[in-house]
Amino acid sequence: xxxxxxxxxxxxxxxxxxxxxxxxxxxxxxxxxxxxxxxxxxxxxxxxxxxxxxxxxxxxxxxxxxxxxxxxxxxxxxxxxxxxxxxxxxxxxxxxxxxxxxxxxxxxxxxxxxxxxxxxxxxxxxxxxxxxxxxxxxxxxxxxxxxxxxxxxxxxxxxxxxxxxxxxxxxxxxxxxxxxxxxxxxxxxxxxxxxxxxxxxxxxxxxxxxxxxxxxxxxxxxxxxxxxxx
Amino acid sequence: xxxxxxxxxxxxxxxxxxxxxxxxxxxxxxxxxxxxxxxxxxxxxxxxxxxxxxxxxxxxxxxxxxxxxxxxxxxxxxxxxxxxxxxxxxxxxxxxxxxxxxxxxxxxxxxxxxxxxxxxxxxxxxxxxxxxxxxxxxxxxxxxxxxxxxxxxxxxxxxxxxxxxxxxxxxxxxxxxxxxxxxxxxxxxxxxxxxxxxxxxxxxxxxxxxxxxxxxxxxxxxxxxxxxxxxxxxxxxxxxxxxxxxxxxxxxxxxxxxxxxxx
Numbered sequence: 001x002x003x004x005x006x007x008x009x010x011x012x013x014x015x016x017x018x019x020x021x022x023x024x025x026x027x028x029x030x031x032x033x034x035x036x037x038x039x040x041x042x043x044x045x046x047x048x049x050x051x052x053x054x055x056x057x058x059x060x061x062x063x064x065x066x067x068x069x070x071x072x073x074x075x076x077x078x079x080x081x082x083x084x085x086x087x088x089x090x091x092x093x094x095x096x097x098x099x100x101x102x103x104x105x106x107x108x109x110x111x112x113x114x115x116x117x118x119x120x121x122x123x124x125x126x127x128x129x130x131x132x133x134x135x136x137x138x139x140x141x142x143x144x145x146x147x148x149x150x151x152x153x154x155x156x157x158x159x160x161x162x163x164x165x166x167x168x169x170x171x172x173x174x175x176x177x178x179x180x181x182x183x184x185x186x187x188x189x190x191x192x193x194x195x196x197x198x199x200x201x202x203x204x205x206x207x208x209x210x211x212x213x214x215x216x217x218x219x220x221x222x223x224x225x226x227x228x229x230x
Numbered sequence: 231x232x233x234x235x236x237x238x239x240x241x242x243x244x245x246x247x248x249x250x251x252x253x254x255x256x257x258x259x260x261x262x263x264x265x266x267x268x269x270x271x272x273x274x275x276x277x278x279x280x281x282x283x284x285x286x287x288x289x290x291x292x293x294x295x296x297x298x299x300x301x302x303x304x305x306x307x308x309x310x311x312x313x314x315x316x317x318x319x320x321x322x323x324x325x326x327x328x329x330x331x332x333x334x335x336x337x338x339x340x341x342x343x344x345x346x347x348x349x350x351x352x353x354x355x356x357x358x359x360x361x362x363x364x365x366x367x368x369x370x371x372x373x374x375x376x377x378x379x380x381x382x383x384x385x386x387x388x389x390x391x392x393x394x395x396x397x398x399x400x401x402x403x404x405x406x407x408x409x410x411x412x413x414x415x416x417x418x419x420x421x422x423x424x425x426x427x428x429x430x431x432x433x434x435x436x437x438x439x440x441x442x443x444x445x446x447x448x449x450x451x452x453x454x455x456x457x458x459x460x461x462x463x464x465x466x467x468x469x470x471x472x473x474x475x476x477x478x479x480x481x482x483x484x485x486x487x488x489x490x491x492x493x
Contacts, residue, residue, distance in 0.1 A: 018298075018301060018302075018325070018326075018327045019301055019305065022301065022302045022305075023305050026303065026305070053352055053354065053355070054351075054352050055352065116437065131460075132434075133233075134437060134438055134439045134462055135437055136353070136354055136408060136439075137233065138408075138409065138439050138462070139233050139234055139235075139236050139276065139439070139463070140234045140236070140276055141231075141232070141233045141234070142231045142232075144231065158231065160234060160492045162306070163233075164307075164354045165354075181231065182231045182232060183232075183233060204305055205305060206306075207271065207305055207306050210305055211305060
């Protein structure tokens with residue numbers, strides 16, 4: 001591909017986006033990355049990335065204050081769109097964080113908190129037997145690809161990615177679940193719906209596997225065959 | 231399928247240079263934090279921690295440039311500690327590309343700083359460093375028959391504070407610490423292994439992840455930190471800097487001991 005791909009990383013004041021921008025640039029030399037809250041730049045970009053750290057109330061509040069809600073919904077409706085962490089959770093209908101926050105309702109479902117006192121009875125490792133699990137879920141966990149998808153290309157099944165979160169998405173139907181992990185129980189950590197892909201983990205902090213996922217996103221035309229299983 | 235225990239090499243940085251001698255044979259500039267970070271990343275480090283030990287205020291700008299450079303090309307989590315005293319210090323480091331900051335003596339001087347920083351930037355980026363020394367129940371001392379007790383020390387372990395380390399850990403988590411970095415000031419630099427009872431007691435008493443630090447001399451020490459110390463991550467400096475062991479060797483050893491690691 002010789003054409004330059006313009007990517008808008010939506011800057012809604014939630015944390016540092018330096019790593020996301022740098023990782024995109026590292027992942028593919030054909031990109032031009034703009035970290036921006038400018039509605040025109042977002043509307044005219046070839047790809048849109050909705051990142052995020054922080055709490056959901058602030059996240060939705062900032063999107064409203066910057067008048068970005070319609071712009072984000074438009075982008076999510078018609079071009080390759082990647083949500084990361086809070087940027088994934090924001091796509092759902094509603095989050096339990098901060099006493100309950102209405103989200104973008106692009107993918108029907110809820111965002112729930114890990115229960116206190118979770119244990120890990122499934123693991124056979126020396127130390128995890130019935131170990132009480134810490135919150136946040138922080139560190140490198142394995143991602144089981146539930147579907148075949150262009151964004152999983154050249155990424156091995158059960159590859160580890162870097163997570164840091166206390167809330168997780170529960171889609172209304174299993175349809176959009178693209179990847180899962182286990183932390184006390186199975187949970188959805190990647191979503192795919194038409195031109196949208198979203199990850200609970202941080203590709204920008206997941207070393208080579210994360211860069212590969214970014215590379216796949218940059219080179220994705222926004223379509224996939226939703227009938228195929230991994 | 232479960233979460234991997236993390237191995238975190240720690241780099242001491244003075245005026246922008248890695249100190250405590252790194253002895254990699256095939257590295258061009260062993261004092262360059264970016265080169266060293268690159269090396270650890272390629273060996274499979276799960277995160278990197280930079281400890282800024284620069285004494286002068288003027289020298290401190292250099293750590294910001296180090297973080298910017300490393301964050302621009304190494305895509306694993308970065309923590310910066312040393313001299314983080316104000317909300318502006320936290321913001322500066324996060325904007326430079328750090329994912330977390332470690333707060334040490336400033337938390338003891340002003341616990342509300344931890345709360346303020348966690349509320350502003352999120353618990354996930356606030357690591358509180360717990361520097362503790364055993365003050366009772368230590369074998370071979372006159373209090374050896376007492377129940378074990380640890381106290382928080384500041385100024386590199388020279389100054390006692392009278393604060394109980396276990397109570398302090400719980401308090402820091404309630405103030406918003408997303409992770410605790412537990413260093414035994416008795417064991418630091420001694421190479422006899424972590425203080426396992428200290429690490430385990432704190433880890434079992436808090437809901438957030440605990441990083442064990444201080445005292446690693448061999449690979450078994452790392453494994454013990456997880457198996458007996460109940461640590462979620464292990465941090466070491468000198469065994470990696472002096473190329474005694476590579477990160478990859480450390481991970482293979484931990485895997486052989488039945489610990490989940492990212493290989």
